Amino acid sequence: MKIIKSLLPYLTIIMIVVVIRTFLITPVIVNGPSMKPTLKGKEIMLLKKFDTNYERFDIVVVNKSVDGENLIKRVIALPNETIEYKHNKLYINDEVIEDTYGLGDTGNIQKITLSDDEYFIMGDNRENSTDSRELGVIKKSELEGTVDFILYPFNKFGKVE
Numbered sequence: 104m105k106i107i108k109s110l111l112p113y114l115t116i117i118m119i120v121v122v123i124r125t126f127l128i129t130p131v132i133v134n135g136p137s138m139k140p141t142l143k144g145k146e147i148m149l150l151k152k153f154d155t156n157y158e159r160f161d162i163v164v165v166n167k168s169v170d171g172e173n174l175i176k177r178v179i180a181l182p183n184e185t186i187e188y189k190h191n192k193l194y195i196n197d198e199v200i201e202d203t204y205g206l207g208d209t210g211n212i213q214k215i216t217l218s219d220d221e222y223f224i225m226g227d228n229r230e231n232s233t234d235s236r237e238l239g240v241i242k243k244s245e246l247e248g249t250v251d252f253i254l255y256p257f258n259k260f261g262k263v264e
Contacts (some may be wrong), residue, residue, distance in 0.1 A: 127153055131164055131250060134172045137226030137233065138162070140206055141263065142175070147255040148263075152248040157181070157222065159195075160204060162263065164247040165224060167238060175250060176234050177204055180215075180223035182243070188212040205229045212236065222246065 123129075133146040141162070142148075150164050157163060157178050165174040179202070180186035180195060187194040188209045193202040207230035217223060221240040226232025235241060253259045 125152075127151075130254065131173070131175070133175055136231050137228050138175055138177070139228040139231075141177075141204065141227045145256075146253050146259060148175075148250040149252045149254060150248050150250050154249040155243075155246070157243075157246060157249070159200075160264075161249050162251060163222075163224065163249055165241055166245050166247050167241070173247070174224075174233070176224040176226050176232070178222055179225050179235075180217055182217055182219045182221055185214055185216045186212065186223050187214040207231075210236070215240070220244070 129150050129152065130147050131150045133142045133144050133148060135144055138144075159178055159181060161178045163176060163178055165176060167174055179193065185194075185196050187197075188211055190211070191205075191209050193200045193205075193209075194214075204227045205225070206228050209225075209229045215223065217240055220243045222243065223235045224241050225234040225236065251263050253261060253263055
């Protein structure tokens, strides 16, 4: 009984950490150049698992493995929208939307209409990104949450857009 009492604070801390990492927040590492210039790679960010009201241009973690790594991309189009790229311009529901995040030539994307649980995601480095152009649309169930806070490197510590 004395051993259990002495271990109880440690077990409580372990349980709290497990709950936080499983349901609320966990660190993720950015791999590769697909989000340049916003993210250069090797950043450690906080994944907010509870943040599931995704908006256009949010940075998200996609539970779809490419070369053994989950994807970190930007939401470009939302459920029930029509997306198209013509001459490097983004069209959502046939209206031009300013996309200030894209680096390089996006290429033309034929009109795609998303269903009520689908998202179109792309890396900011449009010429070096595996995203919805190759993978197809992403279901909401494949999105793990948003990332918008860098923990490391310390010179980039803080919120990212």
